[in-house]
Amino acid sequence: MKPVESISGQDLRDMMATATTWLEKSSTDIDALNVFPVPDGDTGTNMLLTMRSSVEEAYRAPDSSASAVAQAIAHGALMGARGNSGVILSQIWRGLAQGLKDKESVTAADLADAFHEASITAYKGIGNPAEGTILTVMKDVAAAAKAQVKNGVNSLVELMEAAVEAAGESVANTPKLLPILLKSGVVDAGGQGLYVILDGALRYLRGEVEQMQFRKPQMITSSLPQPARSLSAVIDEVPYGYCTEFMLQGEKLAGDKIKTKLKKQGQSLIVVGDKNTVRVHIHTTDPGSIVQYATSLGTIHQISIRNMDEQYQDFLEMQKERGLAVDIATVAVVAGDGLADVFTSLGVAAIIPGGQTMNPSTKEILQAVKSVAADKIIILPNNKNVVLTAQQVHSLTDKHIVVVPTETIPQGIAALLAFDFEADLEANTRLMGEAKSRVKTIEITRAVRSANLNGLSIKKDQVIGLLDGELLATGSKPLDVLNKMLAKLSLKEMQIVTVYYGADATAGDADLVSAGIREGHPQLQLEVVQGGQPHYNYIVSIE
Amino acid sequence: MVKIVTDSLSDITSDVALGLGITVVPLTVLFGHETFLDRVTITTDEFYRRLINGTVWPTTTQPTPKAFADVYDKLAAETDEILVVTVSSKLSGTYQSATGGKSMTTKQCRVEVIDSQTVAMGLGLIVLAAARKAQAGAKLNELVDFVRKSLSRSHLIIYFDTLKYLAKGGRIGRAQGLLGALLTVKPILTVKEGEIAPLTRVRSLAAGMDYIYNAVAGLSPIEALAVEHTTNPDDAEKMAERLSSIIPKDHIHRSTVSPVIGVYAGPGAFAVTVFAAEK
Numbered sequence: 001m002k003p004v005e006s007i008s009g010q011d012l013r014d015m016m017a018t019a020t021t022w023l024e025k026s027s028t029d030i031d032a033l034n035v036f037p038v039p040d041g042d043t044g045t046n047m048l049l050t051m052r053s054s055v056e057e058a059y060r061a062p063d064s065s066a067s068a069v070a071q072a073i074a075h076g077a078l079m080g081a082r083g084n085s086g087v088i089l090s091q092i093w094r095g096l097a098q099g100l101k102d103k104e105s106v107t108a109a110d111l112a113d114a115f116h117e118a119s120i121t122a123y124k125g126i127g128n129p130a131e132g133t134i135l136t137v138m139k140d141v142a143a144a145a146k147a148q149v150k151n152g153v154n155s156l157v158e159l160m161e162a163a164v165e166a167a168g169e170s171v172a173n174t175p176k177l178l179p180i181l182l183k184s185g186v187v188d189a190g191g192q193g194l195y196v197i198l199d200g201a202l203r204y205l206r207g208e209v210e211q212m213q214f215r216k217p218q219m220i221t222s223s224l225p226q227p228a229r230s231l232s233a234v235i236d237e238v239p240y241g242y243c244t245e246f247m248l249q250g251e252k253l254a255g256d257k258i259k260t261k262l263k264k265q266g267q268s269l270i271v272v273g274d275k276n277t278v279r280v281h282i283h284t285t286d287p288g289s290i291v292q293y294a295t296s297l298g299t300i301h302q303i304s305i306r307n308m309d310e311q312y313q314d315f316l317e318m319q320k321e322r323g324l325a326v327d328i329a330t331v332a333v334v335a336g337d338g339l340a341d342v343f344t345s346l347g348v349a350a351i352i353p354g355g356q357t358m359n360p361s362t363k364e365i366l367q368a369v370k371s372v373a374a375d376k377i378i379i380l381p382n383n384k385n386v387v388l389t390a391q392q393v394h395s396l397t398d399k400h401i402v403v404v405p406t407e408t409i410p411q412g413i414a415a416l417l418a419f420d421f422e423a424d425l426e427a428n429t430r431l432m433g434e435a436k437s438r439v440k441t442i443e444i445t446r447a448v449r450s451a452n453l454n455g456l457s458i459k460k461d462q463v464i465g466l467l468d469g470e471l472l473a474t475g476s477k478p479l480d481v482l483n484k485m486l487a488k489l490s491l492k493e494m495q496i497v498t499v500y501y502g503a504d505a506t507a508g509d510a511d512l513v514s515a516g517i518r519e520g521h522p523q524l525q526l527e528v529v530q531g532g533q534p535h536y537n538y539i540v541s542i543e
Numbered sequence: 544m545v546k547i548v549t550d551s552l553s554d555i556t557s558d559v560a561l562g563l564g565i566t567v568v569p570l571t572v573l574f575g576h577e578t579f580l581d582r583v584t585i586t587t588d589e590f591y592r593r594l595i596n597g598t599v600w601p602t603t604t605q606p607t608p609k610a611f612a613d614v615y616d617k618l619a620a621e622t623d624e625i626l627v628v629t630v631s632s633k634l635s636g637t638y639q640s641a642t643g644g645k646s647m648t649t650k651q652c653r654v655e656v657i658d659s660q661t662v663a664m665g666l667g668l669i670v671l672a673a674a675r676k677a678q679a680g681a682k683l684n685e686l687v688d689f690v691r692k693s694l695s696r697s698h699l700i701i702y703f704d705t706l707k708y709l710a711k712g713g714r715i716g717r718a719q720g721l722l723g724a725l726l727t728v729k730p731i732l733t734v735k736e737g738e739i740a741p742l743t744r745v746r747s748l749a750a751g752m753d754y755i756y757n758a759v760a761g762l763s764p765i766e767a768l769a770v771e772h773t774t775n776p777d778d779a780e781k782m783a784e785r786l787s788s789i790i791p792k793d794h795i796h797r798s799t800v801s802p803v804i805g806v807y808a809g810p811g812a813f814a815v816t817v818f819a820a821e822k
Contacts, residue, residue: 031602045602045604046604081608417743418743419743421741422740527726529725543746
């Protein structure tokens with residue numbers, strides 16, 4: 001590789017073209033980083049379209065001086081700027097062009113000056129510049145380039161290497177500066193785009209254009225722990241122990257072997273890399289032994305061991321401080337993993353395991369209430385025998401607690417769905433209470449003892465059917481009893497039937513049920529969901 | 544007379560725009576490498592046909608600052624005051640382009656740009672009201688004041704028939720929490736502080752219409768109402784019919800939902816906008 005000391009305007013143009021091709025390869029990945037809610041904000045696409053316009057214009061430069069080509073690039077970017085990132089990018093090229101004014105060719109010192117100019121122009125172009133964006137990345141690149149020149153570097157390749165490295169670090173750091181990125185668990189998309197462009201330019205200078213065809217730009221990931229995706233932390237899954245991360249360098253490292261060795265030592269294990277460098281991430285209660293094992297294989301770098309109990313508390317605090325915490329949260333008492341998933345998917349902040357025959361204690365409900373980052377909390381007991389327990393909680397906490405006295409799972413789901421995101425606690429209590437009374441519940445289970453009830457003689461272990469808690473039918477097979485129960489309802493007036501089948505029923509059984517209902521009442525919207533609840537073969541919601 | 548400019552996400556149809564002298568600057572709709580100008584070279588019907596049947600996920604891009612600058616230059620021949628009201632700057636970069644276009648104009652003309660913080664007819668009804676005021680002779684300062692005060696009067700409520708398209712698009716602010724529901728639910732959304740935000744969820748179209756009817760009734764007195772659909776005019780018609788007990792049906796503005804919201808709403812969605820009466 002020959003040291004490149006200066007480049008012509010033609011080189012500058014080809015460098016931009018290479019960078020554009022490079023960007024094209026990762027534009028969809030960059031799009032995926034967007035925090036903004038609509039496709040209109042597609043940063044990768046917008047930057048790519050802006051770059052294409054620059055390159056087209058570069059071919060129309062009046063002469064091949066660096067100055068003329070840079071002017072053309074800036075002009076093309078301005079005309080083709082799309083999206084905020086495209087607009088800022090066009091400002092960067094404008095600054096660069098100003099920095100290269102009257103230059104026939106570009107030296108390392110010229111480029112460092114031009115980067116500096118680009119950074120200043122980019123900041124100027126924005127009404128209220130935010131840090132943690134492409135602006136910060138450009139600023140860091142300019143500073144790194146300047147430092148290189150100061151250290152006497154006159155090779156353009158060396159200068160660009162430092163610039164690209166600085167860009168990468170700067171991108172990884174963006175979530176520290178911009179809370180929304182941290183919240184979304186992404187790095188800044190515009191910054192990532194600039195990194196790829198600079199990296200593409202560097203590869204051109206290194207003469208790697210051929211090899212680039214078969215490769216893809218690197219996506220920078222944040223060095224920060226990603227926040228939990230939502231508040232739906234089920235209480236027994238709160239992270240604990242130490243988040244341990246490091247880079248291992250050595251010879252003939254075997255990633256698979258390391259993985260096998262560490263697998264039993266903790267959760268969330270990630271081992272990636274090649275035979276010389278391996279990156280390890282693990283949640284463990286004993287970080288010492290992990291580090292000890294790693295040092296026996298090679299040298300370790302960038303070690304980070306963080307206490308996750310603290311992290312989790314910090315996360316909750318952060319949610320509160322930033323006002324990210326939901327204003328009103330819901331917690332629910334639910335048995336069965338399928339049903340727990342349904343409740344979680346509909347937005348409950350915490351699940352208290354329990355229900356029939358295993359009523360949770362006041363303390364358990366209180367713990368769930370405390371774990372949630374909200375001051376106003378609605379409790380859905382989903383069982384007659386839990387309502388009172390739930391009502392004790394309000395006297396044990398400073399939080400504002402309301403119990404919507406749902407007595408069945410379908411009532412709980414109906415109440416949860418009726419939650420109005422814009423309404424206050426009082427209005428929601430009303431809305432959810434109304435919704436719960438609009439749904440009917442059939443439960444199919446087995447008698448725990450013999451009894452005479454409602455004119456029915458019930459033997460122990462016999463299948464029984466309840467409608468809104470009232471025992472109305474018995475039989476020997478769950479399916480038959482369910483059909484008897486359904487016959488008691490005027491399904492003609494109903495719209496939606498949802499069948500949650502329990503741990504004792506199979507998907508095949510549930511299909512039979514739904515086929516039966518569908519045959520008799522084709523107008524109904526029918527859904528079958530695996531509830532996984534114990535003791536109850538079927539819980540059916542009719543609304 | 545003050546000239547009114549907006550973007551195609553206002554869902555103002557070309558005949559209505561023509562009648563009130565409104566200039567609608569189109570966004571670009573991209574299906575892979577095919578590009579279209581929203582409501583100019585692609586109809587909303589065609590957009591949804593491609594969305595449902597096509598394999599390429601569409602995206603949209605804001606107009607360039609230059610596109611706005613050209614509009615300003617053209618209008619400057621007839622007026623020296625232009626009011627631009629754009630889609631929420633949190634949903635699209637159009638506001639940025641409209642502002643950026645100001646410095647690229649070659650003609651002398653005063654241009655004011657306002658971020659509506661809403662979209663679809665939520666924006667459309669504000670623009671229509673402003674255009675009528677402009678026709679009645681209101682000056683730019685007066686109109687700017689009027690539009691700023693109108694923002695809180697506009698309430699957009701959108702019914703989604705499916706979460707499929709919302710899930711494909713992936714990132715839709717606070718509505719994110721609606722994804723992954725294990726039951727069939729139909730979300731009802733709004734625009735809050737410029738962003739898409741959830742209102743509630745229902746399990747059927749009938750329940751959705753009930754909710755929306757009650758929500759609209761709760762906002763009266765109402766000055767204007769709009770109902771727009773993505774692919775199912777019949778549902779929108781039914782909704783309009785029900786709302787006609789609140790406001791006469793021939794006063795209910797009908798349109799189609801623009802691609803930016805439509806790409807998430809998908810088929811079967813409809814939106815109702817309430818423009819509440821001045822307090």
